[in-house]
Amino acid sequence: GNSVTQMEGPVTLSEEAFLTINCTYTATGYPSLFWYVQYPGEGLQLLLKATKADDKGSNKGFEATYRKETTSFHLEKGSVQVSDSAVYFCALSEVQGAQKLVFGQGTRLTINP
């Protein structure tokens, strides 16, 4: 079945460091890909998305490119801030107009000042 695998956490970085959180997926068809973020005490919020190969999603300085050849959707940010500390979830919807998302296990990110 379809699945999403994220890099193991937790990840701890210093402020202004470069961030990469790896995400790979297994899917039939052409899924849409998402990154969700969960700040402490809050629900999951959509961070960015991409619907087809080579699409780049971006938001709040974060970027991720839909790579069909490597089945990946790695999350990157050039210079992280303390306020980026959260849990990040990679997810896919199996087809357009799907009923559900399939999530990765989440990666906890801590940014130290």
Next chain:
Amino acid sequence: EPEVTQTPSHQVTQMGQEVILRCVPISNHLYFYWYRQILGQKVEFLVSFYNNEISEKSEIFDDQFSVERPDGSNFTLKIRSTKLEDSAMYFCASSEWLVDSRSPLHFGNGTRLTVT
């Protein structure tokens, strides 16, 4: 910005008891969902609901689970006889249309259910 609200934030119950988790989806959304996350594990889909009926459910969503939209605003998840392994964070979500890039899921803050 409108948001999905869930109550309570934390529920403690004894094994075998019934629990009802409550959610108020975003008002103009048509699709409603429950997901759960057992501590340290992935967020898992439980059920989707549209037009007053279940449209899809996972293997997890067995006869112990039920969902209901009792009025125009609330969406509830009932667990009839809780088991220890039901302890998890339960997330309610809603979307305007079926899930895709134009209609992402909006999640609530979750209800942490602890079964003792």
